[in-house]
Amino acid sequence: MKNHLRQLLIIQFSIIGLACILSTNAQIPDQTDPGSALLEGFMNPVSSAKPSVYYLMLNGYLNKDYVGTELEQLSAAGIGGLCVFDMGARGAVEDLPPAGPKFLSEEWIGNFGTILKEAGKLNMNVQLAVSSSWDMGASWVEPDEACLALYHNSIIVSGPSELNRKLTFPEFSSNAILDTHGNPVFYKDVAILAIPVNRRQIAHEFIFMLAPGEMHTIDQVVLHNCQHEEPVVFGQEPLYSKEFSISVSTTDYLETSFSEVLKSSLEQSIEPQHFDFTPIEARYVRLRLYNNPDTKSDQIQLGEFELFSVEGENLVVSPRFGRGDGGMMVHFNSEFGHNDRWTASNIVDGDYNGPDGCWASEGLPPLVVEDLNSVLVITEHLDKNGHLKWTVPPGEWKIIRYLSTNTGEKLKIPNPASDGLAQTVLICLKEPFSMELLLFRYR
Numbered sequence: 001m002k003n004h005l006r007q008l009l010i011i012q013f014s015i016i017g018l019a020c021i022l023s024t025n026a027q028i029p030d031q032t033d034p035g036s037a038l039l040e041g042f043m044n045p046v047s048s049a050k051p052s053v054y055y056l057m058l059n060g061y062l063n064k065d066y067v068g069t070e071l072e073q074l075s076a077a078g079i080g081g082l083c084v085f086d087m088g089a090r091g092a093v094e095d096l097p098p099a100g101p102k103f104l105s106e107e108w109i110g111n112f113g114t115i116l117k118e119a120g121k122l123n124m125n126v127q128l129a130v131s132s133s134w135d136m137g138a139s140w141v142e143p144d145e146a147c148l149a150l151y152h153n154s155i156i157v158s159g160p161s162e163l164n165r166k167l168t169f170p171e172f173s174s175n176a177i178l179d180t181h182g183n184p185v186f187y188k189d190v191a192i193l194a195i196p197v198n199r200r201q202i203a204h205e206f207i208f209m210l211a212p213g214e215m216h217t218i219d220q221v222v223l224h225n226c227q228h229e230e231p232v233v234f235g236q237e238p239l240y241s242k243e244f245s246i247s248v249s250t251t252d253y254l255e256t257s258f259s260e261v262l263k264s265s266l267e268q269s270i271e272p273q274h275f276d277f278t279p280i281e282a283r284y285v286r287l288r289l290y291n292n293p294d295t296k297s298d299q300i301q302l303g304e305f306e307l308f309s310v311e312g313e314n315l316v317v318s319p320r321f322g323r324g325d326g327g328m329m330v331h332f333n334s335e336f337g338h339n340d341r342w343t344a345s346n347i348v349d350g351d352y353n354g355p356d357g358c359w360a361s362e363g364l365p366p367l368v369v370e371d372l373n374s375v376l377v378i379t380e381h382l383d384k385n386g387h388l389k390w391t392v393p394p395g396e397w398k399i400i401r402y403l404s405t406n407t408g409e410k411l412k413i414p415n416p417a418s419d420g421l422a423q424t425v426l427i428c429l430k431e432p433f434s435m436e437l438l439l440f441r442y443r
Contacts, residue, residue, distance in 0.1 A: 047123055050080025055115070058089040060100030060132070060415035062111040068118045081125030084115060087133040088413040102139070103132040103418035132418035133411045139420035143177050143186035146421035147409045150190065151338065154362075154400045156197065159392030166387050167192075167401050173339055175408025177421075187405035192388065194376040197396040201365040203245075203288035204300070206344060207253045207331040208307070210283055210315045217310045219279040221246055221262070221287075225270050226303035226358035239301045239360065240268050243290040246275075248282035253330060258286050268294070270303065270353070279310050284330075291364060298363040299336065303352040318348045336360035367398060 041049070053074070071082075086103050089096045101107035112128070119126045131137060137146070151170035157163055169183065177185045210216045225240040243265050247258035262277045285307055292300050307316045307327075316327035332344040340346070342360040351357030369375060378399075381390040388399070409422040 045078075045080075047080050047125070050078060052081030052083055052125060052127070053079055055082040055084050057084065057086045057100065057111070057415070058097050060086050060103060060108060060417060061097040062100060062114065064111065064114050067114055068121075071115075071118050071122055071124065075122040075124060079124070081127065082115070082119060083127040083129060084112065085129040086131075086415050086418065088415055090413065099416050101417060103415050104138075105417075131411070133414040135409075135412070135422045137411050137420050137422035139418055141421040141423045143184075143406050143421070145423055146177075146186075147407045147423065148404045149173065149338075149407045150402060150404050152400055152402045154398050156396060156398055157392050158396050160394050161392045163388060163390045163392050166385070167382070167399075169386075170401065170403055171338070172403075172405050173407045176406045177408060184405040187403055189379065189382055189386075190402040190404055191377060192379045192382050193400045193402070194378050194390075195367055195369060195398045195400065196374050197367060197398055198370070199368045201333060201368055203290045204334050204361050204365055205286055205288045205332065206305070206329060206347065207284060207286045208316045208348075209253070209328045209330050210285065210307075211327045215250065215281050215283050216315055217279050217281050218248070218285070218307060218315065219310050220274060220276050220308040222272050222274050222304075222306040222308070223266055224272050224303040224305075224352045225266060225268070226301040226360075227270050227353045228301055228358060228360070229354050234299065234301075234360070235297065237295060237297065238268070239295055239297055239299050240266065240292060241289045241300045241302045242266050242268070242292040242294065245288045245290075246277070247286040247288070248280055249284040249286070250281055251283065253284045253286070257284075272304075285316070289361075291361075299361050301342075301358050301360045302347050303358045304350070305347045316348050317350065318345060333366050334361045334363075336362050 074082075086108070101111070116126055149172070151172050153168065153170040155167070169187075172184060179185050210218075223241070223244065225238070228234050228239060244263070245260055246262040247260045249257040249259070251257050261280055262275060264275055266273055287305055289300060289302060291298070305316065306314050309315055316329075318327075318329075327348070329344060329348065335344045336342040337355065337360060341355040342358060344359050346357055347359045349357060378388070378390050382388050382401075406421070411419055411422060414420070
């Protein structure tokens with residue numbers, strides 16, 4: 001019980017200690033001092049002004065024989081309220097409290113009633129965190145109410161023709177809840193768009209604001225090609241990047257603000273490749289990768305991009321993996337993956353290979369949409385079984401299927417009897433919205 005009590009009060013000690021110090025060092029206020037009323041308010045605050053603390057029901061367990069004593073100790077220390085929080089426990093098994101009842105079950109409500117009764121005797125405010133652990137969610141949350149993400153894939157078709165084909169599912173989270181056929185239990189088609197394939201952007205690009213948005217003098221970049229290690233997805237041939245360029249801006253990241261300082265080619269190797277250029281001031285830096293003509297695939301990959309100041313500091317390493325005020329990627333126009341696999345952020349994470357360390361393009365550089373009216377919404381032509389029947393107009397068209405389904409995200413550290421799906425009322429945009437609808441500045 002001592003170990004359990006120590007865990008239960010670990011969040012409360014600092015507040016209780018402060019209250020005790022104030023209590024032991026209290027002086028009788030001078031009633032003639034104009035500030036005495038304010039001092040009195042600090043020394044003997046009204047109930048509504050007293051601090052509240054989390055009151056953790058670890059593993060959903062409550063010692064009903066001890067809760068009264070515990071709350072008396074908290075009240076005596078100056079605590080005026082509780083936020084009851086049901087959650088799981090971590091640590092050595094022998095130190096953990098026993099498993100309690102399921103969150104909001106009849107037995108659990110009875111335990112909560114005990115807390116209310118004992119707190120009421122002490123005039124303590126009681127609040128309730130309405131979930132076991134975090135984020136919001138519960139064992140009764142169904143897939144259609146759980147966290148969703150937006151995924152997409154695409155095909156290229158030519159017209160004039162009659163299209164009648166079943167669209168495949170986009171790649172979705174490996175944690176998604178699946179049926180016996182391996183499809184998501186819940187999914188919803190959000191939109192089917194048809195975009196004319198007229199003109200593409202000239203390259204895949206990444207724009208960085210240098211840390212922390214200040215001017216720096218730079219003189220070197222280092223690029224690492226990627227060993228992809230996924231032949232089933234990409235084939236046996238390495239998808240190395242080759243031609244690239246570096247441009248800088250001292251003002252903003254509009255297209256017209258950049259000046260090119262380096263254009264070169266990478267060797268077809270995964271070894272780090274260094275490129276020096278004349279020192280130049282920059283606030284924003286743009287990396288462009290041009291599709292590799294030596295590969296049969298439309299896709300290319302990159303393992304890492306490093307940009308160095310004249311002092312030898314990498315100015316674009318992600319703050320998650322480097323120093324706290326690292327550079328920020330403010331724009332990219334293509335990525336193949338999601339959930340940290342093959343994503344744009346992987347080129348500044350310090351990892352050089354594999355799906356969690358490399359970026360991959362979705363295909364060729366993105367389309368440029370000259371006129372939004374040329375983008376057709378053809379969602380109504382998709383039936384409930386995923387078959388698309390559509391009369392394709394003349395020319396080449398890219399058809400993008402946007403679909404939402406579960407991420408499979410669950411509660412983080414719940415009461416063992418109360419695990420379940422996390423819940424949201426929003427759709428999390430896990431992938432960029434094709435980017436092809438956002439490229440008007442490239443006209």
